Amino acid sequence: MLSDAEKAHYHDKGYVFPEYRLPESTLQAIRDDHSRLLERHPEFRDNCPDLLTFDSGFLNYARNDAILDMVEQLIGPDIALWNMSFFAKPALNGKRTPWHQDGAYWPIRPLATCTVWIAVDDATPENGCMRFIPGSHKSKDLAKHDLKKDPSLTLSQELSPGTFDETEAVDVALEAGQISLHDVYLFHGSEANTSPKPRRGMTLRLMPTTSHYDRELARKAAEERGDYDQSVRSLFLLRGTDRCGENDFRVRGLT
Secondary structure: OOOHHHHHHHHHHOEEOOOOOOOHHHHHHHHHHHHHHHHHOHHHOOEEOOHHHHOHHHHHHHOOHHHHHHHHHHHOOOEEEEEEEEEEEOOOOEOEEEEEEHHHOOOEEOOOOEEEEEEOOOEOOOOOOEEEOOOOOOOOOOOOEEEOOOOOEOOOEEEOOOOOOHHHOEEOOEOOOOEEEEEOOOEEEEOOEOOOOOEEEEEEEEEEOOOEEOHHHHHHHHHHHOOOOHHHOOOEEEEOOOOOOOOOOOOOOOO
C-alpha cells in the first residue's frame, strides 16, 4: 500500500515511485511474451499501442492485487483497465517520445486515468528514461499540442514550445521491476536511446468507472489525426462496478 506521504506526493507532484518491485520471474515472463509478440508483429519494434488486441495473455499482468491496491488509493475502488501498451526503446536507436500529456490522446470523459509504468529493464538517463515536469498536472487542463508526423518520434503530438520549462524536469530512473504511477495531465516525455542497453517499459492504463470510455469520440479523433483507432480497444472491469453506467466491458478485436 502507498504511505500517506506517497499519496500526498502523487497528488502534489503528479507522480509517485512506490516502494514496490515485481519479482524477477514476472519480469522474465513479460520479456518472453514481448519477444514472442515481436516475432509475430515486428512493426511494434518501438511501440505497441494496444497489447491486448494482439495478445490477450498480457491481461494476466494487470491482475496484480498489489498494484491495484495502490491505484485504488489514488482513484477509488471502481477500476477499469482500458489499455495496456509497450514502449520499447531498442539499444542504439530507440526513438524519442515527445513532451506530451496522455490526456491529449485519450477518449475518456471526464478525463481521468492513473498510468502504471513498469520498468522491464533498468531505465536510466543514458537509455532514455521518462522525464516528468512535477506539478504540471495541477490545472487539470490540456495544454496546446502540435501535430507532428515525424517517423523519428513514438507519438504524433508534442506540447507547443514555451508551454513549460524543461529545466524543471526530473528523470524517472528505475531499476527493472520498479514502477511509477502518474496522472493523466502530467507533462512527460523521454529522449532517444543511443546507449548499448535497451529500455523497455509496459504500461497499464486504469480509469475510475465514474468516467466513460467514449468510442465515438475515439473514432472521430482517429479520423481527424490519422492516428490509431482507439475505439476498438478492450475494456475490462477489474474492481467494483460501472459508476457511470455507460461503459461496455467486453473484448473487442482479439485474435
